[in-house]
Amino acid sequence: MNAPDLSCATDLPADRSACAARDAADPLARFRAAFDLPEGLIYLDGNSLGPLPRAAATRIEAVVRQEWGAGLIRSWNDAGWIDLPGRVGDRIAGLIGAAPGSVTAGDSTSINLYKALNAALSLMPQPTGRSVILSDTGNFPTDLYVAQGLCAASGGRLHLRTVAPEALAGSVDGDTAVVMATHVDFRTGRMHDMQAVTRAAHAAGAAMVWDLAHSAGAVPLDLAASGAECAVGCGYKYLNGGPGAPAFIYVRPDLQDRVPPALSGWMGHAAPFDFTPDYRPAAGIRRQQVGTPPILSLSALDAALEVWADVDMAALRRKSLALSDLFIALVERDCAGFGLRLVTPRDHGQRGSQASFACPADLGGGYPVMQALIDAGVIGDFRAPDLLRFGFTPLYLRHVDVWDAVDRLRQILETRRWDDPRFHARAAVT
Amino acid sequence: MNAPDLSCATDLPADRSACAARDAADPLARFRAAFDLPEGLIYLDGNSLGPLPRAAATRIEAVVRQEWGAGLIRSWNDAGWIDLPGRVGDRIAGLIGAAPGSVTAGDSTSINLYKALNAALSLMPQPTGRSVILSDTGNFPTDLYVAQGLCAASGGRLHLRTVAPEALAGSVDGDTAVVMATHVDFRTGRMHDMQAVTRAAHAAGAAMVWDLAHSAGAVPLDLAASGAECAVGCGYKYLNGGPGAPAFIYVRPDLQDRVPPALSGWMGHAAPFDFTPDYRPAAGIRRQQVGTPPILSLSALDAALEVWADVDMAALRRKSLALSDLFIALVERDCAGFGLRLVTPRDHGQRGSQASFACPADLGGGYPVMQALIDAGVIGDFRAPDLLRFGFTPLYLRHVDVWDAVDRLRQILETRRWDDPRFHARAAVT
16 A cells, blocks of 8 residues: 555556566466457446456356256355355455455345444434434445435435545544545546545544445455454456356354344344244354345356465555556556546555546546547546546456557547547446 | 136046147147246146246347457447336336336346335325334245335334235225235235235335335236335246346335435436436436446346247236146145145135145154255245245146146155155255
8 A cells, every 4th residue: 555656657568579578577477368358349337337357257157057057056055155145255255355254245236235234323322313324425325325315204304414535544533433435536547545534433433434446456454453343345347257247245254143233034043944923133244244145146146256266465555556557657648639538546556456447527527538538448437527547456457458449539539539429429337 | 817716626637648738739838848847847836936938148249249259339229228128117117107218227126116115105294193014924035125224224114014915905094105016925926906906005105115026026016006116026026027036116106206216326317427426316217217227137037038029928827726626636646645735715806826835843844855856956935934835827837737746745655755854954045
């Protein structure tokens, strides 16, 4: 987190072959072969949906044909489906600086956030005068929506307050029950200081809930050291678990048995197969499970996480910053004069694993530029109102990919190729 | 629902070849080829986990290789992932007697029940003196657990009351806010009269929530005609959607825009890709969506539902009753003297698509009998405390399967093969 703020331009490679030389020396280069990437495509959107790990394709076929097809109901025991949420949780725990047994996988990020907020609120001494869930305007909308729903259901007892991301730590006060923040901003890539924000929450007597959707698998994390009460995150971005992959929830080990689960279902029961009429929560993190998890999707995530077993997270971080530094420097040099404005912090200590540029109105606000870039084989994404967003995923991206991506962006801007009507038609999902 | 109560024994086939003759005349026989069933196995557990539809295996491979692997993030638009919950919902609507646009798929049954109960409660005039969620002791435990969690969170405002299944309709009173029932009892196979129970709820001013986990794809349903406010159900039983397949929720069309979603996530937002900070629920059933759905699992369910397009539900019901009648009659004739006791109603009007027998203590309480039967290639399941449960799924089961299953059960009982120590060891999942 405290890496020096290297000027992006200091060690710009002279040409594409200099990028290729960096790739040849890359200690993470071998991981690219673990993914089934379309030939010729440059994929800078692993922060929206990670690509297909070869291991996931193989696993899913086995789960469908052998475990489901041949094993049928027996696979709940024989293939260990019943323990899959915890096994996947333990793999994720290893990537976010959490202890084994503190994470379980299943449900969506939104639903896990609902559980986490309820868990955090239940830790407040009762009755509490604290009425605020504090968050920031950079939080992902679904996080704010979940909190709003919870506040609406409280009958006026709770309120959501959002402040600017930079003001978050300084805004915690005696009325704050929970601080809820997404560690890395989905638009700007700005990264909160996890330790400092959590300290501020605790200093004011509030609980801390982190959303690690854009952090898990993207940056080194030490969740346990932060002391945060709860965290959630996403399986389908940097973890490469597949479209809509199950999400995860972390509850600090000393609190797991103190929090009554907000969603009490049979998979979180102490003895689900006793089929007793009364709910009795399981010990530990398992009580945060609810219904039967989607085994096909969860198995794909499990296989995707196997890739991570040998990844050196410090090396990952170094390469992530090298790639985003390179991208920023090349865009600012080669696309100068088109009005693109970096909104991602240059400071490494405040940057996640992406880079976003705001587009001026005379580039159609950015949407058609991104469509033209996708058409040219470079997939990033557009985020309203005007952002071109690019994710940098060190397991499969190369320095030459960054070089080529900027080269294609430059051509699109110089030839105004984006100003073709077909790039202006909005799709359902942007 | 009003089929005559045929005596089970009246038309008992004389021998196995008489069963084969019935299979040859079965109008549903062709559907068996749509499933990838293990050779030689008799699968009477499709009410726990349906077998693999060939179409699902093909679809999953295409979703993994083409949609995820090659299409990547573009498949949200190009493969229509964004509309998949509604498309799957519409397929299910056709099977449960609901209008298009009244069902959406995603999340687990437990979580959908949480949404449905909250939706139903929100319809009560406020302030309401009604404090009871009324259910029955035959309800599936997770349904009771979800209601208990909701009551616990209400701070004493709500209570769960359970009565015997037969007493449900007669127990609704002016203090009942919501009647919550599972249409077909997971243990006994007893089926509620959906129209009568719903009428009783409405007559007392209460809302009705049905759990169709053991009904959808098992019996003809006319949910719309019942007037019930909400319903939920399961994708992995009779619908054959795969292990942990996403569940579904129905909200009566005239109420959809009146109920504030209990779990307010971005997929239920009116414009999720505007990324606005304030939650604004989508119109219609879509507001019941929450987070990003598990596309692999949801796609398997979608493909599994294709099989149902040509199924005549009246024919399905006739065959279901023929199979369970045959099973009951053969067990009572060929396994007489071992103390097995039918707990499933003989009355067709009260029977779902299963048959369960209670086992006496001198058969080890039933658990080892079921293990020995599974070992002999007949998969049913054991349900605590003493039930042997068998599901009858007309799309792929034959009359000869029923004949053979009872023959193997008879042999196990006569030779006491179940009394081998290896059949007594309890597995994690029963």
